[in-house]
Amino acid sequence: MTPERSTSKQAWVLRGGRLHDPAHGRDGVLADLWIEGGRIVAPPAQAHGSGWKQIDASGLVVMPGGVDLHSHIAGPKVNAGRRIAPQLARQRPAAVPTIHATGALYAGLGYTTVFDAAIATGAAGLAHRELAELPILDKGIFLLAADDAAVLAALASDDAATVQRLVRQALEVGRGWAVKVANPGGTLFWKHGRRGDHHDLDAPLPGLPLTGRLVLTRLARAVEALGLPHPLHVHTANLGLPGNWRTLLETMRSFDGIRAHLAHVQFHSYTGGNLDADTFGSGVEPLAEWFNAHPELSLDVGQVLFGDTVAMTGDSAAAEHLARATGVPWMSHDQHLAGGCGVLPIAYREKSLIHAWQWAIGLEWFLRAADPWRVALSTDHPNGAHFLAYPLLMRLLGDESFRREAFARLHPAVRKRSPLAGLTREYSLQELCIITRAAPARLAGLPHKGHLGVGADADIVLYRPNADLQQMFAMPAAVYKGGELVAENGHVRAHPTGTTLAAVTFHS
Numbered sequence: 001m002t003p004e005r006s007t008s009k010q011a012w013v014l015r016g017g018r019l020h021d022p023a024h025g026r027d028g029v030l031a032d033l034w035i036e037g038g039r040i041v042a043p044p045a046q047a048h049g050s051g052w053k054q055i056d057a058s059g060l061v062v063m064p065g066g067v068d069l070h071s072h073i074a075g076p077k078v079n080a081g082r083r084i085a086p087q088l089a090r091q092r093p094a095a096v097p098t099i100h101a102t103g104a105l106y107a108g109l110g111y112t113t114v115f116d117a118a119i120a121t122g123a124a125g126l127a128h129r130e131l132a133e134l135p136i137l138d139k140g141i142f143l144l145a146a147d148d149a150a151v152l153a154a155l156a157s158d159d160a161a162t163v164q165r166l167v168r169q170a171l172e173v174g175r176g177w178a179v180k181v182a183n184p185g186g187t188l189f190w191k192h193g194r195r196g197d198h199h200d201l202d203a204p205l206p207g208l209p210l211t212g213r214l215v216l217t218r219l220a221r222a223v224e225a226l227g228l229p230h231p232l233h234v235h236t237a238n239l240g241l242p243g244n245w246r247t248l249l250e251t252m253r254s255f256d257g258i259r260a261h262l263a264h265v266q267f268h269s270y271t272g273g274n275l276d277a278d279t280f281g282s283g284v285e286p287l288a289e290w291f292n293a294h295p296e297l298s299l300d301v302g303q304v305l306f307g308d309t310v311a312m313t314g315d316s317a318a319a320e321h322l323a324r325a326t327g328v329p330w331m332s333h334d335q336h337l338a339g340g341c342g343v344l345p346i347a348y349r350e351k352s353l354i355h356a357w358q359w360a361i362g363l364e365w366f367l368r369a370a371d372p373w374r375v376a377l378s379t380d381h382p383n384g385a386h387f388l389a390y391p392l393l394m395r396l397l398g399d400e401s402f403r404r405e406a407f408a409r410l411h412p413a414v415r416k417r418s419p420l421a422g423l424t425r426e427y428s429l430q431e432l433c434i435i436t437r438a439a440p441a442r443l444a445g446l447p448h449k450g451h452l453g454v455g456a457d458a459d460i461v462l463y464r465p466n467a468d469l470q471q472m473f474a475m476p477a478a479v480y481k482g483g484e485l486v487a488e489n490g491h492v493r494a495h496p497t498g499t500t501l502a503a504v505t506f507h508s
């Protein structure tokens with residue numbers, strides 16, 4: 001079929017597609033979608049009436065537009081990432097694409113909403129200036145509000161009203177969608193010349209009657225009290241360090257009924273005291289057991305896939321540690337913005353003990369997390385891999401024999417010890433639809449996204465069914481944003497301007 005052009009102003013009907021709309025329990029059912037004014041509407045009384053342009057989707061799989069809940073696409077540290085490894089700019093696509101290419105590539109992949117998950121509050125204006133140039137997608141930013149000295153002081157004195165006022169103000173001025181905390185307290189340790197790595201959640205922070213654990217719980221309560229659409233977005237302490245599974249477990253225990261979203265859990269799930277073949281390994285099983293029993297928690301994985309990329313994190317301590325371990329140059333960024341970001345190139349190899357473990361641990365998380373509605377697919381772009389690798393990741397989740405072949409190429413110590421070998425779960429199309437759009441939209445607090453019900457934004461993707469899920473998801477037949485055809489077979493057809501999603505609006 002050849003999707004025809006349509007503009008967001010036209011009324012049209014998508015005929016005969018096989019709908020995956022998990023929010024409404026539709027799992028591959030044949031149904032029509034009626035679109036008017038950029039939204040999905042109820043079928044008109046005279047269903048065959050004139051004025052409705054017909055688009056034939058027979059034989060195609062229909063899903064809502066993808067929603068990326070955790071990516072890094074704009075702001076100073078992403079620009080530092082573009083500079084630090086010029087050789088990666090020659091890759092096709094570039095490891096850190098320009099903002100224009102980012103929008104075009106995401107849209108071609110069937111994604112229509114994206115969040116940058118770590119913007120220093122002082123960099124919000126710069127990030128928005130850049131995101132204004134991002135074509136097609138709706139976009140939002142998560143602000144690193146807990147790096148601010150006034151917020152830390154209010155958290156230390158347990159002054160909930162002031163914490164809420166400052167967080168609300170940061171979101172209002174910075175037009176943020178959510179609050180992110182990266183390595184709670186760790187940046188402060190690091191700035192005081194103390195190693196921010198291996199820090200205990202209960203260690204007192206330099207100069208403050210405060211601990212990392214109190215930052216997490218008091219901030220999560222403030223976010224909940226403010227009624228923000230997305231709960232506190234948590235990158236906990238000790239990212240990337242052996243033995244850090246205990247820190248993630250303690251982090252999850254801290255919330256105890258308070259809603260929280262755990263970012264890139266793959267980077268926080270390691271056993272061992274050193275980076276050696278005998279002890280380094282997976283701590284996922286007990287973590288997933290806790291996670292599965294606590295519905296207040298959600299997560300994204302931060303899957304590692306093999307290849308060359310750039311790591312960028314709102315966690316200078318982690319970046320410095322990684323640079324020391326790998327011997328590559330790194331950049332510390334955003335210190336002047338009350339943040340603390342680190343940027344460095346990284347090459348993930350399947351024969352590397354650590355990288356192979358990271359790959360296996362990420363997949364283990366996907367397969368052990370029982371409820372897909374609390375899971376958002378991510379590679380923590382570009383940290384674990386480029387977002388263009390999502391179709392490969394979807395195939396690894398949905399095709400066990402393909403996964404087994406990939407597993408057979410890993411470092412031998414990982415093949416011997418990884419529990420992944422015994423996990424045979426395969427994600428269904430419906431489950432893949434949940435973790436790539438329905439769940440991230442719901443977790444982000446976007447009632448008009450991630451579903452195909454009446455009132456939803458007409459962000460719609462048509463795929464050709466294919467037993468090879470990577471091929472199927474890599475090139476949608478057509479992508480509609482707000483009812484307008486924006487991409488077709490990998491080619492961008494229109495560049496509408498997306499909306500900036502801001503949780504708090506000015507009241508002047």
Ligand SMILES: [Zn+2]
Binds near residue numbers: 071118263380383
């Ligand atoms: Zn991230």
